[in-house]
Amino acid sequence: MIVRFSEVDSMGIVWHGNYAKYFEDGREAFGKAHGFSYLDVYANKHLTPLVKLDFKYKTPLEYGDSAIIETRYIDHDAAKIHFEYTIYNKKNNAIAATGESIQVFLNLKRELVLVCPDFFIDWKKKMGIFMNKE
Amino acid sequence: MIVRFSEVDSMGIVWHGNYAKYFEDGREAFGKAHGFSYLDVYANKHLTPLVKLDFKYKTPLEYGDSAIIETRYIDHDAAKIHFEYTIYNKKNNAIAATGESIQVFLNLKRELVLVCPDFFIDWKKKMGIFMNKE
Amino acid sequence: MIVRFSEVDSMGIVWHGNYAKYFEDGREAFGKAHGFSYLDVYANKHLTPLVKLDFKYKTPLEYGDSAIIETRYIDHDAAKIHFEYTIYNKKNNAIAATGESIQVFLNLKRELVLVCPDFFIDWKKKMGIFMNKE
Amino acid sequence: MIVRFSEVDSMGIVWHGNYAKYFEDGREAFGKAHGFSYLDVYANKHLTPLVKLDFKYKTPLEYGDSAIIETRYIDHDAAKIHFEYTIYNKKNNAIAATGESIQVFLNLKRELVLVCPDFFIDWKKKMGIFMNKE
Numbered sequence: 001m002i003v004r005f006s007e008v009d010s011m012g013i014v015w016h017g018n019y020a021k022y023f024e025d026g027r028e029a030f031g032k033a034h035g036f037s038y039l040d041v042y043a044n045k046h047l048t049p050l051v052k053l054d055f056k057y058k059t060p061l062e063y064g065d066s067a068i069i070e071t072r073y074i075d076h077d078a079a080k081i082h083f084e085y086t087i088y089n090k091k092n093n094a095i096a097a098t099g100e101s102i103q104v105f106l107n108l109k110r111e112l113v114l115v116c117p118d119f120f121i122d123w124k125k126k127m128g129i130f131m132n133k134e
Numbered sequence: 135m136i137v138r139f140s141e142v143d144s145m146g147i148v149w150h151g152n153y154a155k156y157f158e159d160g161r162e163a164f165g166k167a168h169g170f171s172y173l174d175v176y177a178n179k180h181l182t183p184l185v186k187l188d189f190k191y192k193t194p195l196e197y198g199d200s201a202i203i204e205t206r207y208i209d210h211d212a213a214k215i216h217f218e219y220t221i222y223n224k225k226n227n228a229i230a231a232t233g234e235s236i237q238v239f240l241n242l243k244r245e246l247v248l249v250c251p252d253f254f255i256d257w258k259k260k261m262g263i264f265m266n267k268e
Numbered sequence: 269m270i271v272r273f274s275e276v277d278s279m280g281i282v283w284h285g286n287y288a289k290y291f292e293d294g295r296e297a298f299g300k301a302h303g304f305s306y307l308d309v310y311a312n313k314h315l316t317p318l319v320k321l322d323f324k325y326k327t328p329l330e331y332g333d334s335a336i337i338e339t340r341y342i343d344h345d346a347a348k349i350h351f352e353y354t355i356y357n358k359k360n361n362a363i364a365a366t367g368e369s370i371q372v373f374l375n376l377k378r379e380l381v382l383v384c385p386d387f388f389i390d391w392k393k394k395m396g397i398f399m400n401k402e
Numbered sequence: 403m404i405v406r407f408s409e410v411d412s413m414g415i416v417w418h419g420n421y422a423k424y425f426e427d428g429r430e431a432f433g434k435a436h437g438f439s440y441l442d443v444y445a446n447k448h449l450t451p452l453v454k455l456d457f458k459y460k461t462p463l464e465y466g467d468s469a470i471i472e473t474r475y476i477d478h479d480a481a482k483i484h485f486e487y488t489i490y491n492k493k494n495n496a497i498a499a500t501g502e503s504i505q506v507f508l509n510l511k512r513e514l515v516l517v518c519p520d521f522f523i524d525w526k527k528k529m530g531i532f533m534n535k536e
């Protein structure tokens with residue numbers, strides 16, 4: 001991911017709110033790599049809005065910097081999707097920011113789904129996430 | 135409209151792309167004042183995407199500046215919505231930017247509608263726009 | 269604050285990242301009301317980047333909704349600026365989101381300032397924040 | 403360039419204002435390929451704000467679409483930078499949008515520079531742009 005001119009504020013550093021896009025980029029890349037995207041979720045008749053989002057800003061990203069976004073899936077039994085993120089600045093390997101997000105499942109009537117949807121359980125199995133628990 | 139910190143770039147002036155939001159603010163305010171909003175359009179089973187958008191940047195807006203957006207409706211017989219905009223900087227009345235936008239009508243199947251929809255003709259009549267032509 | 273069309277995502281609700289703008293609106297309004305703005309900080313030769321930002325999303329805001337942002341200053345002895353936020357949806361008084369932010373002080377060489385700058389102490393005094401402690 | 407979830411509006415298509423970012427991506431990529439970036443311009447003590455920006459929207463980009471941005475430099479004798487853009491949707495090669503931008507040169511005092519700066523003339527020579535004129 002390369003920092004866009006439009007993402008930088010008048011201090012010459014990435015405006016803090018833009019890290020929400022970078023975390024989303026991380027989720028997208030994770031979804032692409034592991035077969036779990038917004039479009040898959042929607043095809044399975046669910047929405048997954050965020051209920052929690054945290055940022056810790058460590059060192060600023062500047063215009064022209066390249067960054068690497070590391071996205072880790074944290075498993076829970078409950079019907080939620082938990083990711084942790086670390087953004088590294090490529091030029092010096094410094095951590096630019098860390099954070100986490102939690103998403104829940106809604107059905108297409110926008111009602112909260114309290115039990116893990118089948119397609120999510122299938123995905124976990126495919127990922128081998130249940131293995132260690134059995 | 136007050137310039138947000140997040141709308142200013144590393145030159146300390148509003149990033150040019152953010153004027154698209156200001157023009158949208160202008161359309162919203164116009165719609166609210168004259169009973170012609172996105173939600174009205176949608177309730178009447180149409181969408182009105184932009185097909186053309188132009189900006190001319192005159193003098194920069196800075197963080198903390200207040201601006202006034204003047205939005206003028208330009209009537210056409212064809213099935214389109216044409217607005218012209220002028221953004222003034224309140225602190226010195228200088229013109230910050232001018233521009234225009236053209237929107238067309240789609241039905242909910244997203245097909246182009248070539249004839250003015252009834253609700254739009256009704257709105258024009260209510261606005262007295264046809265008066266001068268009869 | 270009125271939700272902009274451009275702030276709403278394909279689910280028809282405000283995209284979660286846009287709440288960073290709303291919290292900034294809250295800080296701005298607080299700064300304006302209490303004489304403590306980015307521009308004051310800058311005039312006093314400091315920058316105040318965020319080091320922490322948290323969101324909890326409760327009920328979605330939709331296009332056209334009006335929201336009220338409540339911004340509370342939380343005092344600390346340390347050289348940091350701590351705000352808590354609650355965003356209410358005007359149409360039903362429901363809480364849309366809560367959150368908090370922590371900012372630190374940098375001097376214009378971008379070095380971390382560990383002791384409360386004089387202008388910040390002066391501002392606290394003016395606000396009567398030290399009263400209860402003496 | 404891949405369409406981000408956050409760039410899509412409630413109609414499920416890229417919000418028109420986000421094309422300003424895509425054009426900027428095009429300028430960046432052009433600058434990187436041809437040694438003419440914002441940072442080069444700044445190192446040569448100039449700023450190059452936009453004075454004109456036009457969009458024509460042809461077919462919508464949707465979430466998950468990949469797009470190719472073609473950026474063409476149009477030469478003028480005057481001290482300005484003129485680009486034309488075409489954005490193609492990779493999935494069907496359809497043109498999503500076209501447009502153009504014009505930038506001018508300011509010195510670091512933010513005064514308009516009416517004569518082509520030397521570094522820009524040098525860049526044109528390196529690009530062979532003057533050849534056909536001699």
